[in-house]
Amino acid sequence: MISMKSCTIAAARGVSALWAAAPPWLKLIIGFILVWVCIFTVGNLSTFIPGARHMAEVIDERNLRATAVYYTDLEESHEGSQYIRHSLEYPPGKE
C-alpha cells in the first residue's frame, strides 16, 4: 500500500516536472485542447442526465439564451412582462 502511495506521488511529481519543463507554446496548445475536450465531454453529459436532456430540448425549441446575464439580454423577459402587464391592466370580465 505504501509503495503504491509513493509510486503515485512519484508519478505526480514526474508529471509536474515534465509540465514545468514543457515549452510554453506546447502548454498553451495543450490547454486549448483540454478546453475543447472539456466542452464536448461535459457538454455531452446533458444527453445522459434525464432532467438536463429535457432542459436542453426546451432551450433548443425556444432558442433560449440560457447564458443571459441581465434581463435585457433575453427576449423572454420582454414577452413575459408585457403579457403580465396586459393581463393585469386589461383583466377579462371587468368593466
Added chain:
Amino acid sequence: MAEPVDKPTRDADYVVIESGRTTLKDLYTKEDWMAIWMGFLLLLVGLLIYLPQPPKQVAEIPKYNATMKEEAAKAPFKTVEWYNASAAKKAIRARDQDFGKTIQSFLAAPSDWKTNPLDAIYRSREAADAMNAPAKEAADKTKAAEDAALVQAKTTQSAAAAAAFKDTNLNAAAEKDIKAWQDAKSKASKAKGLAGNKPYNRIPYLIGLCALLAIFFGIGKAIMGESFGKFVVGFPVVFVLAVLAYMAETQNLMKYWGFGFPLWAIIFGLLISNTIGTPKWVQPAVATEFFIKTGLVLLGAEVLFNKILAIGKPGIFVAWICTPITLILTYWFGQRVIKMPSKTLNITISADMSVCGVSAAIATAAACRAKKEELTLAIGLSMVFTAVCMVAQPAFAKLVGLPQVLAGAWMGSTIDSTGAVAAAGAFYGDKALYVAATIKMIQNVLIGVTAFGVAVYWCSKVDCAPGTQVSWWEVWYRFPKFVIGFIVASIVFSIIDQSVGADMSTVMVDQGVLRGFTRIAREWFFALAFASIGLETNFREFGEYFKGGKPVTLYVFGQSFQLMLTLIVAYIMFYIVFPEVTAGI
C-alpha cells in the same frame, strides 16, 4: 463593532483603483470619470439614433389598447381578439427598423455552432438552406395546426358570444379552445424560428468592430495621458479572446449549461497568461477596469426603476424583500460564523448569489474594490451552482406539484443567472416562464441599489481603521466615481421611461436604445474586461481563496436560506395576500 478590518493596499490588484483627493483634473485623467463620459457618450448616441425615429406602428398602440379593454369588458376570458391585440403590440420594436437592424448586425456576437467553430462566424446560403430543409416541413405542419386551432377557437368563441357570454359551459369551452390555439401558435412560432436560418458572414463586421472599439477606447486612453498607439496595437488580441469566449458560449452543448462568455473569456485569458505569458505589447490594451466601468455605466441605463411594478405588489415583496435579507444575512454569516478573511470576496459572493449572478458580481466587486481573483471566483461559483439549480429547481417544483405562478416566482428570485431563470421557467411551463422572467427583471433592478449601498458602506465603514469615523468628504474621495455614472444613467433613463409612458418606453427605450444598441455594446465591454482579467491573473493566486472551502460553504448557506425564504414569501404573497394578482396572470 470593533471587527477586523482589511485595509486595502492601493495596488494594481484591485478592480477599482482610486486614491488621493479629487481634483478637476481627475475628470479627464482618471479611469472612473473617463468611463462615465464614454458611457454617457454612447447612451447619448443611442438616444439620438432611436428617439427621433419611432416605428410607424406606434400609431396603432392606442387601437390595440382599446381592443384589449373592449374585449376584456365584453367576455369573462381573454378572447382571440384580446390575444391578437396583445401580440401585435408586443411586436412593435424600434430596433426592427432598417437602421436598427444594421446596427445590430454590426455589433452582433458570433452565432450558434455544433462541431465546426467557423460556423459561428460564417454560414453560406447552402448551409442555411440545408439547416432549414428538415425544419421546413415541421414549420408548415405546425402552421396548419395553428390555423385549424384558430378556426376552432373562433367558432366556440362565437357560440359563447351568441349566448352573451352568460353560459358557463360555452365560456369554458371557448377558453379551452383559445388556450389550445395559443399553444399551437407558440409551437408554430418556434418551428418557424428553426426553419428561418439565414446566411451570414460576421468576419468583416468583427474586423470593423475591433477597429472601432480600439479607436474608441484608445481615444479615452490618450485623453488620460496614455499611448493611443500602444493600446491599438495590443487591442486585437484582447478582442480575439472576447470573440473566442462568445464562440465557446454559443457552442450548442455549452449553452445548455449556462456557461456564458464571462467564464470563457477568463479561461482563455488565463491560458495565455499562465503559459506563454501576456506579451508586453498586449499589456497596454489589458484594461480591465476601464472596460468594466464603461460597461457598468451602460448597464446603469438598463436599471429602470419602473420595472419593479411589472407584476404588482407581490413581485416587489418577493424580489425586493427576500433578496436584501439574504444578501445581508449571507454577508453576516461569512463574517461572523465562518470568518471569511476577505470582506470583499464575502460581499461579492453574497451579492452574486442573492441578487442576479454575474451582473451583480461585476457591479458589487467594482463598488467594493474586490480583487480580480475574487470576482473570478464568485463568477465561477455562480455558474456552477446555476447549472445545477436550473435543472434541479424545476424538477423539484414538478415533484411537489407547485403551481406555475409560485414555481415561476420561486425560480425567478433564487436562480442566479437571468438566462438560466428563463430556461428553468420554460422547463416548467409558459406561465412559469413569464413570471420567472419578470421576477428576475424586478430583481435585476436591485443591482443599482446594491452597488450604491456597497460603495457607500465600504467607503464609510470597511475602509477605515477600527473605531474611527470618516468625514463625508473622505467618503467622497474614496468613493468609486463610476458608480455615480451608473446611478445617473439609471435615474435619467428611469425618468425617460416614466415620462414617455410604458408603451412608448417599451418600444423606444427597452426595444430601441437599450436592446438595439447599448446592451450589445455593454456585453462586448464585459467580454473585453473578462478577457483582460484572465490576461493579468496568475493561477496560483486562486489557491488562498479556496482554503477551508469557505466560499463554497458561504454560497451553499446563502442559497439554501434563499430557497426556503423565497418559497415561503412567494406563497404568502401570491396566494394569501394578493391572490387577485395570481388569478389575473
